[in-house]
Amino acid sequence: MGDLRQAVIGPDVEHGVFTSKFESLLAWARKYSLFQYPFATACCGIELMATAGPHYDIARFGAEAPRFSPRQSDVLWVVGTISQRQGPALKRIYEQMAEPKWVISFGTCASCGGFYDNYTTIPGIDKIIPVDVYIPGCPPRPEAALDALMLLMEKIQNNDRSPSVVKPREVVHQLRAKAPKERR
Amino acid sequence: MTASVKVMKKPKRTIAEQSYVKEVGKGLGLTIGRFLKNTFTEDNDIVTYRYPEQKRTYPRRFRGIHRLTQREDGSPRCVACLCCSTACPAQCIHIEAGEYAEGDPRYGYERYPEVFVIDELRCIFCGYCVEACPCDAIRMDTGAHMPPSTSREDFLFDKEILLSLPAQDGTVLTANPRHEPGDASHPGIDREHGH
Numbered sequence: 001m002g003d004l005r006q007a008v009i010g011p012d013v014e015h016g017v018f019t020s021k022f023e024s025l026l027a028w029a030r031k032y033s034l035f036q037y038p039f040a041t042a043c044c045g046i047e048l049m050a051t052a053g054p055h056y057d058i059a060r061f062g063a064e065a066p067r068f069s070p071r072q073s074d075v076l077w078v079v080g081t082i083s084q085r086q087g088p089a090l091k092r093i094y095e096q097m098a099e100p101k102w103v104i105s106f107g108t109c110a111s112c113g114g115f116y117d118n119y120t121t122i123p124g125i126d127k128i129i130p131v132d133v134y135i136p137g138c139p140p141r142p143e144a145a146l147d148a149l150m151l152l153m154e155k156i157q158n159n160d161r162s163p164s165v166v167k168p169r170e171v172v173h174q175l176r177a178k179a180p181k182e183r184r
Numbered sequence: 185m186t187a188s189v190k191v192m193k194k195p196k197r198t199i200a201e202q203s204y205v206k207e208v209g210k211g212l213g214l215t216i217g218r219f220l221k222n223t224f225t226e227d228n229d230i231v232t233y234r235y236p237e238q239k240r241t242y243p244r245r246f247r248g249i250h251r252l253t254q255r256e257d258g259s260p261r262c263v264a265c266l267c268c269s270t271a272c273p274a275q276c277i278h279i280e281a282g283e284y285a286e287g288d289p290r291y292g293y294e295r296y297p298e299v300f301v302i303d304e305l306r307c308i309f310c311g312y313c314v315e316a317c318p319c320d321a322i323r324m325d326t327g328a329h330m331p332p333s334t335s336r337e338d339f340l341f342d343k344e345i346l347l348s349l350p351a352q353d354g355t356v357l358t359a360n361p362r363h364e365p366g367d368a369s370h371p372g373i374d375r376e377h378g379h
Contacts, residue, residue, distance in 0.1 A: 054232055055231055138307075146235050
């Protein structure tokens with residue numbers, strides 16, 4: 001409710017004054033009613049089911065309702081290894097989703113191919129569709145899935161629509177330059 | 185020949201039974217009773233972990249984020265032998281070995297990792313690196329799962345990060361003994377004074 005208060009009543013204004021940004025109210029409404037499209041292809045799907053189960057209960061975040069039509073869903077959970085032949089289907093499903101739409105890449109395989117270093121596996125779905133949140137793990141724990149969901153909700157509240165762009169591995173070169181040549 | 189027909193009697197039910205009011209009341213009573221019990225008492229049957237606030241403690245053998253163990257003087261125990269990166273099925277460990285300065289007691293005996301980067305997004309948390317390590321330098325006993333992120337760069341954990349992570353019990357060392365060059369327990373074998 002804090003966010004709604006922030007949205008409809010300014011923090012430093014007495015009660016009853018309606019100063020607001022409509023976008024933040026909309027974002028608040030959006031982030032608590034995320035309809036998911038579970039694109040589960042592999043073993044990570046079991047962990048996604050565990051996330052929906054009673055111990056972790058994704059319904060507490062309002063994101064439990066699966067919609068098996070991309071037209072009706074807000075967030076695409078790509079759960080598991082995506083092979084080259086599944087790539088066009090995944091891209092088509094993403095394109096069929098109505099705006100605003102978000103993508104969560106669940107697990108190592110979907111995020112970067114994992115240990116499938118071969119020609120049949122797409123090394124990360126961000127090669128074909130933009131990804132908002134990556135979840136590491138093989139498979140990730142349900143806690144990590146809930147972490148990702150909270151991260152996505154924060155992103156929605158901030159109206160951050162930027163998809164994560166895959167940047168070149170500059171970081172390793174930076175690290176290389178930073179490391180001391182001689183130790184002691 | 186006539187077929188034998190078994191005539192079933194219509195069961196006799198009272199009006200009260202046929203209206204199902206009593207049974208509906210019993211069912212609703214159970215539902216409402218559970219609701220009240222789970223909402224207002226501590227002694228409830230709720231199995232849900234209220235995750236961000238109420239965390240489940242992981243078992244001691246849970247394979248979480250890696251850490252590089254330190255020696256007593258704070259330097260890494262890793263000797264850059266590349267056993268872990270060789271054993272890694274996901275090839276997520278990148279090591280560049282460096283030579284100690286001449287005159288250092290460790291010079292000619294062992295090396296150190298100049299660059300040690302683990303791509304935690306690519307890692308599959310199998311624990312092979314921990315098993316392969318001959319120096320007990322890499323461990324996965326931090327007791328924390330790798331958190332998700334919106335950017336791939338956040339998952340590249342370098343030497344500084346890995347060395348600073350403590351184990352589940354708070355130490356950055358390991359209990360297994362180490363024989364430093366110069367110690368009485370050290371065999372005194374190096375590349376120049378070999379077998």
